[in-house]
Amino acid sequence: MAAFGVYGTTRNWPQLDEAGKPLKDGEGKLLWGPAPTIVFPYQWQGEVVNRKFRSDRKQFQQDRDALRTLFNADAIKTADEVILVEGEMDVLACWEAGFRQVVSLPDGAPSKLLDEGDLKRLDDQRYDALETCAEKLAAVQRILIGTDMDMPGGYLAEEFARRLGRVRCWRVTWPDGCKDANDTLLKHGPEGVQAAVAAACPMPLEGIFDMRDGCLHEFLHNGREPSGLTAGIGDLDEIARLPAGGGWLTIVTGIPSHGKSSLLRTWLICTALRSDLGIVWCSPEDNRPEVLALRICSVLLNHPMKAAGGYVPEALLAKAQDWVRRKVTFLWSDNPDTEMTLEWVLARAEEAKRRFPRNLLVLDPWNEFEHQFTRHESETQYTGKWLRKLKAWGRAEGMGILIAAHPTKLQKDPKKGVYPVADGYDINGGANWFNKADLGLTVYRRDEGYPEVHCWKARYDAFGKRYEFARLKLDPRSGRLASTSSRDAAHSNMEDRHA
Structure with missing residues (x-):
């Protein structure tokens, strides 16, 4: 001392x-x-x-x-690096470990982190010491932030990064069971302090990814690598698996009445039965959420809600309703003044996720939402902007995005008299749909009761097999799709269209 x-x-x-x-x-x-x-x-x-x-x-x-100045401020004599800690005892601990350019504020850490534009933050005298030493600190190339490992210490670290420039800030993480530098010195000696400082990691920067130690192991073992969830429908699982995790974008298209919504109900419900999939479902076409909920129950039970013998047994319906309540949240409003914009949907989806475990947002169909174009903005520009926003939002919230979108009006083949199989390039809004999709599917009905699911985009093999398709069988009573057990090995004609 x-x-x-x-x-x-x-x-x-x-x-x-x-x-x-x-x-x-x-x-x-x-x-x-x-x-x-x-x-x-x-x-x-x-x-x-x-x-x-x-x-x-x-x-x-x-x-x-x-x-107001920093404790030990006069020790800053070179511009290579400075360690910022939370208290005087931490300065002494780092000094004992051999570090000389170590300083701290006189007033400790804040109890909360204020928004950057908050006037209270700008007037906070806690940081006047930084202004006193501004000239010295401005010349420092690397600033190591070794504040306490509690919540206020995290707030102080963030505020240091804001005020001193995040690009030159590294975060020191003290060992497990140690609150600060002094605690580390007492429990692990000078070597423990030295090791923690040597392992400091750069503070995160927007748009820059730092390959920190162990990040690939963490990525693999935390289930964040590209993977797909199966539905237990053999033919469908062969060519398409629902992308699991936040930010993946799945696009389902097809001519109206060819069965897009039927596919979604069967695919998602069967997948949720086999996994931890939780769904936020917004389907304006269904008029009321009870309509969609009953259709989901019918798929879930593989039983019509109403048949010649009457309604489904009450006990069975109650069991299905309980499952739907636990696994699905419906977005809907009967307020005539509510505009169902994408901003409205995302705000409601965030609220749903905070109340229930949800990891997939379904928008069915795209054209039913209130799309608000800015002045001089084309549909293609708007679509590209919002698909980027949705994927970024999904990554931040840990939710996948699934959108059902109608194609433009297609022309029948003059020789065969049939419509071509649409893909992402055929959807209103341009090539953004194809380019932004991580998994792209088309529902195509060649024969009544036997819809085909064609895969036109699979960014990773884990998501599906591009240019292959599955032929499914529709149960008209329950609306549930099943394998035909005779999947055609031939490629979809989409490959020929875009060869």
Whole structure:
């Protein structure tokens, strides 16, 4: 401590009870008394400009109207790197470990992180010490932030990065079970402090990915690598598997009435039965959520809701309803003033995800939403912008995105008299649909009751097999699709169209 001019004394402090609360006399006035005190001198340009007092009960005081500067600020003599910690004892601990250019604020960490534009943040005198040392700090190439590992310490680290420039800030992570540098020194010695500082990682930068130690192992073992969920429908699973994880975009298209919504209901419900898939489902075409819920129940039970013998048994319906309640959240509004814009959908989806475990957002169909173009914005530009936004939102929220979208009006083949199999290039809005999709499917009905599912895009093999298709069988009573067990091995004619 001698290197810093730190010394001990006795000073009057408010007396505290065993719980740390101030003691008061009969008139409600604080009781004062002497207590052992450590004094930390704050020097600036060779002179003591402030003193910070710390009692044996961790009470703190400073000289009134003193110049705010960093503790140990005069030790900053070179521009290579500086370590910023949270308190004077942490500065001493780093010094003991061999580091000299180590400083701390006089006022500790904030209790919350304010928005960057908040006026209270701009007026916070806690950071006046940074202004005093601004010229010295501006020349430093690398700033290592070793604040405490609790929530306030995280807030302080973020505020340091904001004020000093995130691009030159590295975060020091103290070992498990250690709150700060001093704790690390006591439990692991100087070597523990040195190891933590040496392992500091760059603070995250928007748009830049740093390959930190262990990130690939974490990626593989946390299930974040591209993978697809199966539905247990053999023929369909062979050519398409629902992308699992946040940010993956699945596009399903097809001529109206060819069975896009039927595919979605069977594919998603069967997948949810076999996995932790939780769905936020927005389907304006169904008029009311109960309509879609009943269709889902019919697929789930593989039983019509109403048949010649009457309605489905009440106990069976209640069981299906309970499953749907746990696995599906419906977005819907009967307010005539509500515009079902994509902003509205994402806001509601975020709320649903905070209430229930949900990891897939379904928009069916795209044309039923209120699309608000900006001035001079084409449909192609709007579509590209929103597909990018949806994928970015999905990554941030940990949700996949599935969109059902109608193709443009297709022309029949003049010789065969049949429509071609549409793909992403045929959807209103241009090639964005094909380019942005991670999995692209088309539902095509060649024969009544036997819809085909064609895969026209699979960004990764785990998602499907491009240019292959599955022929399924529709149960008209329940609306459920099943394998035909005779999947045609021939390629879809889409390959010929875009060869």
